[in-house]
Amino acid sequence: xxxxxxxxxxxxxxxFTVGNRLLAEDQRSVQADMHRTNSLNSGHxxxxxxxxxxxxxxxIDAAMVATSNQLIAVNATGCLxxxxxxxxxxxWQIPWIHSLFGNAAAVASGVAAAQRALGRPNVRxxxxxxxxxxxxxGFGCLSGMFERNDDVLxxxxxxEAYMNTGVQRSSATPPAARTATTMAVGKRPGAEFGxxxxxxLIAMAHEIPYVATATVADLHDLEAKVEHAMGxxxxxxxxxxxxxxxxxxxxxxxxxxxxxxxxxxGLFPVFExxxxxxxxxxxxxxxxxxxxxxxxxxxxxxxFGANGHPEMLAQLQAGADRNIRRFGLLDEGAAP
Ligand SMILES: Cc1ncc(C[n+]2csc(CCOP(=O)(O)OP(=O)(O)O)c2C)c(N)n1
Ligand code: SF4
Numbered sequence: 001x002x003x004x005x006x007x008x009x010x011x012x013x014x015x016f017t018v019g020n021r022l023l024a025e026d027q028r029s030v031q032a033d034m035h036r037t038n039s040l041n042s043g044h045x046x047x048x049x050x051x052x053x054x055x056x057x058x059x060i061d062a063a064m065v066a067t068s069n070q071l072i073a074v075n076a077t078g079c080l081x082x083x084x085x086x087x088x089x090x091x092w093q094i095p096w097i098h099s100l101f102g103n104a105a106a107v108a109s110g111v112a113a114a115q116r117a118l119g120r121p122n123v124r125x126x127x128x129x130x131x132x133x134x135x136x137x138g139f140g141c142l143s144g145m146f147e148r149n150d151d152v153l154x155x156x157x158x159x160e161a162y163m164n165t166g167v168q169r170s171s172a173t174p175p176a177a178r179t180a181t182t183m184a185v186g187k188r189p190g191a192e193f194g195x196x197x198x199x200x201l202i203a204m205a206h207e208i209p210y211v212a213t214a215t216v217a218d219l220h221d222l223e224a225k226v227e228h229a230m231g232x233x234x235x236x237x238x239x240x241x242x243x244x245x246x247x248x249x250x251x252x253x254x255x256x257x258x259x260x261x262x263x264x265x266g267l268f269p270v271f272e273x274x275x276x277x278x279x280x281x282x283x284x285x286x287x288x289x290x291x292x293x294x295x296x297x298x299x300x301x302x303x304f305g306a307n308g309h310p311e312m313l314a315q316l317q318a319g320a321d322r323n324i325r326r327f328g329l330l331d332e333g334a335a336p
Contacts (some may be wrong), residue, residue: 029219030061048282068122105142171195200271212238215259215263258296267316278312
């Protein structure tokens with residue numbers, strides 16, 4: 001085509017662009033729609049750059065659209081609950097209930113059963129909580145919800161520690177990370193290698209209808225996964241990586257970049273699975289060494305410098321390489 005005849009492009013698609021009102025309506029982000037619910041309204045008390053606030057806002061607004069606003073959310077104790085509902089105020093503009101720290105999945109199962117008993121099949125239920133509330137204390141209730149195939153979408157906002165109570169290690173804290181309970185001292189500083197659990201894989205082992213991971217770097221992808229999940233019935237699980245500037249010791253403007261680096265290094269595989277089988281993975285666009293992700297975070301500062309730990313960096317890289325192999329995160333023919 002003659003270059004002079006090329007149509008002017010006002011926007012790009014398939015890039016990192018979040019939303020653009022110049023796109024065709026079906027390609028726009030829910031957040032680009034002026035009629036979005038604003039489920040988690042402004043005025044809450046999350047830290048600047050909080051990935052959990054961002055993830056919750058996108059996820060719940062997308063769920064509202066997918067359910068024609070017929071949604072009830074159950075929230076475990078944790079940052080999201082605390083910063084959004086300092087008594088007697090709330091930022092939630094949807095029916096929302098605070099459960100205990102460890103029983104959000106059970107409360108949501110009860111809410112879903114109540115809707116069924118009341119003859120309201122169109123009212124849908126989401127449970128949500130942090131990684132501590134999900135992978136540790138709430139894990140029994142969550143596994144029960146999966147096993148019974150209760151009609152609930154459970155969303156875990158994974159900031160990789162118990163942030164609300166001062167950054168204690170959870171079973172989702174990565175190895176080598178400094179937390180209040182895994183100090184950056186000794187021969188092997190930070191969280192131990194070989195511990196923790198991978199709850200998306202454990203959810204898949206329950207063979208529930210849908211399991212997915214996402215990050216706040218790909219907000220279109222996150223919305224699409226919520227929409228897909230709300231189109232299904234039965235137990236569904238969405239695990240979203242949400243950087244936490246306070247706990248990670250990162251700059252508030254680096255939240256999206258870090259989420260992207262977690263994916264691009266292979267440390268956080270982004271995929272979907274149905275009934276226990278992986279159905280789609282998000283390929284790495286430009287593979288990067290794990291240092292690129294770790295360096296901007298003070299929770300990993302002890303790995304670098306004159307007294308650093310190159311052997312631990314190598315172990316972390318080996319973990320990322322394993323994810324890449326296990327989930328097929330590189331395109332065929334790309335450098336291994
Ligand atoms: C049974 C019980 N134990 C401990 C607490 C104290 N507590 C409140 S929030 C919280 C940490 C939440 O961590 P997480 O679930 O990871 O969510 P985040 O704050 O990181 O989003 C803890 C330990 C509690 N509320 N209930
Ligand atoms: S401590 Fe972390 S998760 Fe909690 S509000 Fe602040 S940035 Fe968000």
